Amino acid sequence: MQTRDFQPDDLFAQIQILVDGLEAERSARQAAEMADAAKAEILAVIGRELSTPMETLVAMTERLLAGQHNGSQRRQVETLAHSARSLLGAVHNILDFSKLEAGEAELSLQRFDLHALVRSAASVLQARASAKGLTSGVDMGANCPRFLLGDEVRVRQVLMGLIETALEATSEGSVRLYVSVNDATDPLTLRFDVTDTSEGLTEAQQDRLFRPSAEQSRVGGGLGLPIARRLAEAMGGGAGCDSALGQGTLYWFTLQALAADDDGETDEAPVEQGEIVAKVAAPKEVAPRNTLSGHVLVVEGNTVNRMLIGAYLDEFGLTYEGVENGAAAVMCLAARSYDLVLMDTVLPDYDGMQIAKRIRSMHAPSSEVPIVAITAPGATDDDQDYVAAGINACVSKPIQGRALYAGLVPFLGAPMEFAKAS
Structure with missing residues (x-):
């Protein structure tokens, strides 16, 4: 067999092919990143443009509800108010998602009462569960501090997203909330677990649950749980679920927080270990x-x-x-x-x-x-x-x-x- 003499042009040609391929890949990646950025910006613009008129619509419908109506009119106004609040929630989700996708999560670091937050969540859980004929309960670990430094609004948003998802999926049985904290200090790892007695989820359903989806037929459709996971990650933790068909579902999220001193400003007693706190009815407007x-x-x-x-x-x-x-x-x-x-x-x-x-x-x-x-x-x-x-x-x-x-x-x-x- 005759060996062909080495030709420098062949090597240069191969190198040029590799360079061209890398350049094409880089250009494609840049184009994809620009497209993602453009989509995020469009979402943000849509959210901002819709936010003000939707907030006004919600306020106007609330004023209508405060007036005098006959039975049919009141049902119509209540439907209008419910739809307006749902639309406003969707707009806020769009704004949150666009900011989180752009790495612009807005988090505050303020002292808040963890026990009061849990009481508030428990009140909502009990009311919603009772309306569906479900039982509910809340348990908090004895080592959970009373006061923390963190973003109370975002913690509540993630927690309520998990509770709402569990309630939506459960037609009989119960939904329970468990709150715990590790024994480490500075920062603490706080964990919320929400368990339900639903039919459960397959592995494929669990994998899709925290991804954006337009599929409204499944539990957690839309942006709620994807936003919850991104917020939990922004707070130094995470969110997910564990489930099996016929065995219910466990939704969880964790976050990092700093313990804060008790300065005695609040009159409410702390939650005791094992206390069922879902007993507080919301005050009338x-x-x-x-x-x-x-x-x-x-x-x-x-x-x-x-x-x-x-x-x-x-x-x-x-x-x-x-x-x-x-x-x-x-x-x-x-x-x-x-x-x-x-x-x-x-x-x-x-x-x-x-x-x-x-x-x-x-x-x-x-x-x-x-x-x-x-x-x-x-x-x-x-x-x-x-x-x-x-x-x-x-x-x-x-x-x-x-x-x-x-x-x-x-x-x-x-x-x-x-x-x-x-």
Whole structure:
């Protein structure tokens, strides 16, 4: 056999083929990453665009429910309210999922009462289980600390997602919650287990359970459990399930948290070992009875939100004018006096705090007008930025009648009295 002489061009050609292949693979990977980023951004935009009108729709339907209706009308309004709340929940899921996919999980580190959180979850569990004819129970380990440093809202969100999934899957028997903690310190590993007596899941069903799905026929369809797993991972833990056909299902999640000192601020007694805490009924909603007095300047860029705020102010006995931007607000305040300015912190032309500072610097009586800011969820009226800007109080979105009333009472009325809503 004759051996062919080595040709350098052959080697270069092979190297070029490898280089071209690697370049094509890199380009394909970049294109896929860009497509994923674009989809995440589209989801975020859709969520943001839908969030405000959906929150307003929910608030409007709640106001309708508080009115007088005959039997048929009430059923229709209740259906509308239920659908609106479901849509708003889906919008919030879209926003959460897009942020988590982009690695932008919003977590806080605050002191919270673990025992109070468990009592609250137990109350919901008992009510929902009883409505389905199921039994329920809650047990907490003796070594579980009373207070933790972590994100209470996200912990509750993940826990309630697991409880809702177990309740949805179970038609008879029971759903139980177990809370435990390891013996290590700094940080602690907290574990929640939710067990049910459902028909159970196959391995394939378990594998799909925590992945996004449009399949609504299965338990956990949609984004709820995928979001729960990502949130648990963002908190240093994880989430999953263990199941077998005919043997029920165990849903679990873990998180890392720091134990916090008991400063004695709460009056509630801690949960004792083995205590069944699903005994606390939710308090009935109450509604404000006193009317307020005064003329309010409403500064809100969203037309639908201005309509909702106006409906509440009418109910409170207040008169008002509405403008959609900060420049118009300053012009109104220069022309006449108002008893209060109710202002969104995100306006089409200026930041709300910038407008507050301009109001405080005006050489007119309006410079002393009380300013109540409408803020993003989670903001508080003792935030140093708001105080420095001259803002007197804050009302958090989504706008709710009771919270808005409470924010206005110190400036426009006598101390609030309440009566049980019918």
